[in-house]
Amino acid sequence: MRIPGTGYEHTIKNLWPGVIRVRKLKVGIIGVGMAFERLHYPAYQKLTDRYEIAALCDLDKVKADMWADRLKISHKNVYTEIQDILDREDLDVVDIMVPIELNFKVTEAVAKRLAGQKKGIICEKPLAPTLEQARAARDLAQKYNVPIMIAENFRHNQEIDIIRDLIRTKRIGDVIYFIQNRVVDFPGDMLQDKFSAKEWRQHPEFPGGAITDTGVHDLAGLRHIFGPIDRLQAFGRPQASDFAPYSAVNVNLLFKSGVTGQFTFFCAGKEMQRPLIGLRIFGTEGMIYLEGRDVGTINLAFNDGRKEQIPYEAQKGYYNELINFYNALTGSEPISVTPEMEFGDLKTVHDILLSIKEGRIISVDEHTTYRPDYQQALAEQPGFLQ
The missing domain is CATH 3.30.360.10 (Dihydrodipicolinate Reductase; domain 2)
Structure with a gap:
């Protein structure tokens, strides 16, 4: 099974040997702003059998703590530094929702930190603010051996x-x-x-x-x-x-x-x-x-x-993309919107x-x-x- 639009022969199984199993995936959220509140979170609410939000990271600690209370997450699972949330070994997915000018820098840092750890990344669209960074973003999945989906809901x-x-x-x-x-x-x-x-x-x-x-x-x-x-x-x-x-x-x-x-x-x-x-x-x-x-x-x-x-x-796109990513990480289908595909859109x-x-x-x-x-x-x- 090839990852569509990449030209790569690598498969999800090749990227994640032995990861094919059916279970609830634990998610770490980076950025608890409006995109999380109005777009991603409602979709996660409908998929509690597949995903569990386990940790939150945002520069605004007060806002992150508020979300922790709403999600019934302990405040010890709230972070203000990206590296701290990435040090957790229990996360399966990191969902990145930051301003566009930070998309590539944050995604690159996350991919580098999670290299080869059998964890997946979701990054909001567009994948980068500039074409130069977007070209570099195309190679992150293969470079760091980590599956990446761009959340292009359309x-x-x-x-x-x-x-x-x-x-x-x-x-x-x-x-x-x-x-x-x-x-x-x-x-x-x-x-x-x-x-x-x-x-x-x-x-x-x-x-x-x-x-x-x-x-x-x-x-x-x-x-x-x-x-x-x-x-x-x-x-x-x-x-x-x-x-x-x-x-x-x-x-x-x-x-x-x-x-x-x-x-x-x-x-x-x-x-x-x-x-x-x-x-x-x-x-x-x-x-x-x-x-x-x-x-x-x-x-x-x-x-x-x-x-x-x-x-x-x-407005079914957010739900469908999370279904696709879950299926990709558990080995039943390829990621539909890869960085290579989103590069073409940008x-x-x-x-x-x-x-x-x-x-x-x-x-x-x-x-x-x-x-x-x-x-x-x-x-x-x-x-x-x-």
Whole structure:
């Protein structure tokens, strides 16, 4: 069983000889902020038969102690120094949730400390603030012999998987093009109890700001559906606010499968008209329409007049990624979102910023490593991607 998207022949069994067993995995949390509270913790609550949160680490000892009380964890299992929590021998998983500018540095330190110890790492997206660090992050799993999953929940969201399968089975015929419009009211959200209210997001120490932090999700979803990107051309509307260099970006994308499309990311306002533009995929026999990721319904409209609605459970990605990681660490399936795969998602964001800055078309994926499984089969057909 190969780790997808890596090109490595190593398997989870090879990385962890003798670790294949079914039991509850003990988790150490690094960073008990909003990502833990609203994203990871609710998923862990649903998986108490597979995971047990055993230790917490955060610079804010008061906040960590509060969480210890809530989780009924002794305060002796609360740490303010990363090395202290890593000295524990009972942890099976370390889940890292820190500001983006610290992602690589913390993950590298954890991987180095856990090298060869049969422990796994979960790191929030994107895997690094810069491409230079992201390139180094791709090699951490192999370099230190430790499984690493990037928590890109859009690649695990139920609606994205359903749409990818609809494309694979040609439910709307051959896909010709798509449009996706994503709108985030960052200025409004920063005044509420939302992720945008965090100081490090309002004044980011990484390129792209909100485009990198939020837009990378949508691009990961598109890459999950359509595979690797051949080229892109982008334009941006500059703004003076620190949270993003552009209030809006418009990107023309050509995927290696031949699909073309336009992705628009507007992070400084609202889309007031309903229904939203959302994601619309046009094929030779009909179209797929997803208004938003929380609506719970995927709409299909066929050229012959038929219509169909497919229900899904919204915001399932965090749960699904923890299921995948548990199965990977216990030997039943490979890690779905590896650092190598997430590098491609982050590189796409940086290529968009580069295209805007230099006013030219940018080549994105040099190789076809990031194809979905169904495109792997297509690649074996004569003439595919030739």
